[in-house]
Amino acid sequence: MNKTIKPINYLRGEISLPGDKSISHRAVLIGGISSGKTRARNFLEAIDSMHTVSAFREMGVDVKVSKKEVIVFGSGLRGLAKPARKLYLGNSGTTMRILPGLLAGQNFEATLTGDPSLSKRPMKRITEPLREMGVDISAGGGDTPPLVIRGGRVNAIKYSTKVASAQVKSCILLAGLYADGVTCVTEPFTSRDHTERMLEFFGAKISKSNGTVSVVGKAELRGSEFFVPGDISSAAFFIAGAALLEGSDLTVREVGLNPTRMGFIDVLLRMGANIKVTTKIDALEPYGDIKVKFASLKSVVIEKSEVPLLIDEVPILSVLAAQARGQTIIKGISELRVKETDRIFSITENLKRMGVEIRAENENLVISGSKKRFEKAVLDSFKDHRTAMAMAIAALFSKGECIVRDTECISTSFPEFFTMLETLQT
Numbered sequence: 001m002n003k004t005i006k007p008i009n010y011l012r013g014e015i016s017l018p019g020d021k022s023i024s025h026r027a028v029l030i031g032g033i034s035s036g037k038t039r040a041r042n043f044l045e046a047i048d049s050m051h052t053v054s055a056f057r058e059m060g061v062d063v064k065v066s067k068k069e070v071i072v073f074g075s076g077l078r079g080l081a082k083p084a085r086k087l088y089l090g091n092s093g094t095t096m097r098i099l100p101g102l103l104a105g106q107n108f109e110a111t112l113t114g115d116p117s118l119s120k121r122p123m124k125r126i127t128e129p130l131r132e133m134g135v136d137i138s139a140g141g142g143d144t145p146p147l148v149i150r151g152g153r154v155n156a157i158k159y160s161t162k163v164a165s166a167q168v169k170s171c172i173l174l175a176g177l178y179a180d181g182v183t184c185v186t187e188p189f190t191s192r193d194h195t196e197r198m199l200e201f202f203g204a205k206i207s208k209s210n211g212t213v214s215v216v217g218k219a220e221l222r223g224s225e226f227f228v229p230g231d232i233s234s235a236a237f238f239i240a241g242a243a244l245l246e247g248s249d250l251t252v253r254e255v256g257l258n259p260t261r262m263g264f265i266d267v268l269l270r271m272g273a274n275i276k277v278t279t280k281i282d283a284l285e286p287y288g289d290i291k292v293k294f295a296s297l298k299s300v301v302i303e304k305s306e307v308p309l310l311i312d313e314v315p316i317l318s319v320l321a322a323q324a325r326g327q328t329i330i331k332g333i334s335e336l337r338v339k340e341t342d343r344i345f346s347i348t349e350n351l352k353r354m355g356v357e358i359r360a361e362n363e364n365l366v367i368s369g370s371k372k373r374f375e376k377a378v379l380d381s382f383k384d385h386r387t388a389m390a391m392a393i394a395a396l397f398s399k400g401e402c403i404v405r406d407t408e409c410i411s412t413s414f415p416e417f418f419t420m421l422e423t424l425q426t
């Protein structure tokens with residue numbers, strides 16, 4: 001579906017967003033191997049998270065999803081049933097990379113497949129540590145999906161990851177639940193910590209020190225209840241729109257404020273944005289309200305160590321940088337090449353079509369900001385939800401009507417995106 005977008009002057013109003021995608025996946029992944037009932041309110045009913053739900057149903061877990069709530073009747077650590085067919089995970093890289101960790105401890109063989117984009121994404125980052133843990137796992141040529149996991153015995157390891165990745169860390173920690181002893185994961189930089197928070201909340205012994213997270217094996221997990229805060233990565237699109245458009249006044253209610261996801265807000269504040277984080281509730285996952293008004297932005301340098309804290313926000317951050325005074329440099333973003341699409345290409349190609357001076361230089365993105373509205377253009381999602389939403393927001397700040405091609409992909413993480421955007425324009 002192609003979407004025509006007209007330029008506007010402001011985003012105004014109050015919104016509450018669907019639940020965080022990363023936390024929603026984990027509610028099912030961790031709830032499914034716990035004992036008893038897990039209930040998560042404000043669960044994200046998007047295509048990606050529903051693929052995790054389907055996979056667990058295929059493995060005999062009773063998962064009920066209704067009215068933005070998920071209830072998972074967990075099967076216990078080793079209680080999953082052999083699926084009758086291959087588990088199809090669509091576009092969901094998070095499910096593909098985390099699920100093998102807990103399949104490592106089951107007594108059956110399972111095959112995980114995905115759509116053409118997911119089938120090209122690198123899996124060596126999880127097959128390597130899992131093999132080191134003694135797990136029998138094979139991937140397609142080039143270490144891409146499909147993955148075949150023959151679960152059984154798992155050994156504890158101490159592992160240092162080459163990339164800072166919450167998916168890899170989560171996979172290893174979940175496999176570590178099945179081992180005797182302590183499994184430790186050390187990352188070059190801190191990545192989002194939803195898995196370790198939820199494991200601890202459900203009764204596992206977790207410790208953290210100097211970039212290393214450890215889990216004690218043979219844990220007893222008990223199901224629990226919690227609220228899934230609004231997805232800060234989805235909020236980022238509206239926050240950016242409000243920061244760009246002069247008459248804006250936007251409040252995003254009950255949005256996640258986990259420090260390992262706050263890179264986008266921190267960078268925006270450095271750019272001079274008018275953002276206020278108001279109430280803060282300290283729960284399993286902290287949340288609060290974010291208020292945004294227009295402000296004239298200035299350029300910024302984002303260091304490699306900050307990138308994991310805003311990894312999914314680089315496309316929309318690039319749009320903002322294109323409107324900020326001066327030259328913005330986002331360093332160390334090679335991971336963007338292996339997301340749902342090559343996001344370095346998708347961002348540079350689209351923003352160039354809108355008249356922006358932008359280039360990829362080694363591992364960095366260099367963007368020259370100008371205060372002028374973007375040129376009108378035909379833009380492409382490249383079948384990537386975050387590219388599509390970032391370009392839809394850029395189109396609001398253009399000189400004329402733009403088209404964003406292939407916007408169906410937005411439903412993988414945020415089916416309500418366009419409807420909510422419309423409510424903020426009246």
Ligand code: S3P
Nearest residue numbers: 022094164165166167168311312
């Ligand atoms: C995610 C981790 C990130 C992020 C993805 C969700 C997660 O990926 O890009 O959208 O839920 O763990 P990496 O772990 O590859 O950085």
